[in-house]
Amino acid sequence: MPASPSTARAINDRLALRLLQQQGPLTAGQLKQLTGLSRPTVADLVERLTVSGLIAVAGESGEQRRGPNAKLYGIVADLAHLAALDVRTEGVSVVVSDLVGTVLAEASVPIGGDTGTGPAVERAVTLVEQVAKEAGADRLHTVGIGAPGLIAPATGELRNSSGLPEWHRRLVAALQERLPETRITVENETNLAALAEQRAGAAQDRDTFVLLWLGHGTGAAVVLDGALRRGASGGTGEIGFLPVPGTTSLPSATDCEGGFHSLAGSAAIVRLAEKHGVTAEAAGAEPRGAGVVREAVGLVLGPVALLGSRPVSEATAPGDRTRTPHSPAPAGPSPAAPAAARFLDDLADRLAIGVASVVAVLDPGCVVLGGEVGQAGGEVLARRVEERIRRMSPLPxxxxxxxxxxxxxxxxxxxxxxDQAQDELFGPPDRA
Known part of the structure; x- marks a missing residue:
């Protein structure tokens, strides 16, 4: 049955808006080419969306052509303001952006373990208000919160998880009370990290993968066929509780000590590094584990020539013409490099235990070592883990x-x- 004229218009409008979301400002001619719609139909939808206040002229194309340049149309960025929170045990970070994702203001505040629940909540809520004011946002349309712990699938609420401060759970209610017209949603921090890696990071070419979070603690996020999997109770990826060899006890329902967390959490990584004589201070508020891993990687790679990010040993191989006469000559390896390499080998052994378990059950084809520690380890650590998985599992x-x-x-x-704000303003994709 053919769509009614009003339904067809709605479909065309949403298609155009999605293209403007994904590609930025476009001319009417470019919209015609990308949508396959006729010129009159595109002209009608551009006028309709402009009158509705959803799009506006954002400039000119600058194309070489006879007559005036074509107008560029873009989504009205200040149609809505958004905020995002990263809630950690030791503090909270906030960013505020416009509707197209341009960050307008951001800030962080530490919240010590000795801070009471009420003062901690007030400090976090005040930070959101201050950052919104700095961004020029009179009202926040949507606030997305990333927090550690379990999110109840039925209600979307942060569940009471052992070891997490009470202010985490009180924060959402306090924000909703102070911002009654704002939509507020909460998601597990590792799940949000996986979404970001898929949309703008290491997993952009994958619709099935697992993110192994390596920060102060450990976690995992599972994306299968493009969809995030949360599990029956919201606990998919609680890999810190995974019983593994190499620990002195077993985890309990209320404590992940004795599980994979005891091998791969930041404190465990620091202890392992110290055994090998590798020490380093963390940068800012990052986990100390990231600092020692970054130090070890630097020792293993040695001096790096001014040739992008490749180590001198790789960039100056025989026949490699990328090295210029003015490039610095490679220095000898650091005396501490062997110990650093052994530390990374032992850490890769530990990580491979958790990764191999995930691979055996899910066969994701790709595992991203996420968080500050995963980023600090870079290809050096990822390559070591992959080599071990290749020996441990028949699954590529x-x-x-x-x-x-x-x-x-x-x-x-x-x-x-x-996504939530645009779906409300433009209509969700499945209606298009």
Whole structure:
């Protein structure tokens, strides 16, 4: 049955808006080419969307052509303002953006373990209000929150999880009370990191993969056939509780000590590094584990020539013409390099235990080592883990380092808020 004229118009409008979301400002001619619609139909939808306030002239194409340049149409960015929160045990970070995702303001505030629940909640809510004011946002349309712990699938609420401060659970209610007209959603931090890596990071070419989060703690996110899988209770990916060899006890229902967390959490990584004589300070608020892994990678790679990101040993191989006469000559290996390599080998052994378990059950084909530690390890650590998985499993698996690191949570929360706001304003994709 053919669509009615009003339905056809709605479908065409949403198609045009999705293209403007994905590609930025476009001319009417470009919309015609990308949609396959006729010139009169495109002219009608451009006028309709302009009158409705959803799009506006964003400039001119600058194309060489007779007559005036074609107008570029783009989504009205200040139609809605969005916020994203990354809630950690030790503090909270906030960004505020416009509807197309341009960050307008951002800030972080530490919240110590000795801070009471009420003061901690007030500090976090005040930060959101301050960042919104700095961004020039009179009202926040949608707020996306990334937090550790389990999210109840039926209600979307953060469940009471052992070891997490009470202010985490109180924060959502407090924000909703202070921002009654704002839509507020909460998602597990690792799930948001996976969304960001898929949309803008290491897994852009994958619709099935697993993100192994390596930060202060451990976690995993599972994406199968393009869809995030949360599980019956919202606990898919609680890999910190996975019983593994090499620990002195078993995890319990209320404590992941003795599980994979005891091998791959930041504190465990620091202890392992110290055994090999590798020490380093963390940068800013990042986990100390990321600092020692970054130090070890630097020692293993040695001096790097000014040839992009490739180590001198690789960039100056015989026959490689990328080295210029002015490039610095490679220095000898650091005396600490062998110890650093052994530390990375032992860490890869530990990580491979968790990765192999995931691979055996899910066969994802790709595992991203996420979080600050995964990003710090880079290809050096990812390659070591992949080599071990190749020996341990018959299932082909690519292991990649995160390209977003700890920022992936905020990026994923902002993407989620943006999707929800655009769906409300433009209509969800499945209606198109």
């Amino acid at each position: 698996t690519v292991v990649r380092p995160s390209s977003l690191g700890g920022s992936a949570v905020l990026r994923g929360a902002l993407l989620t808020a943006r």
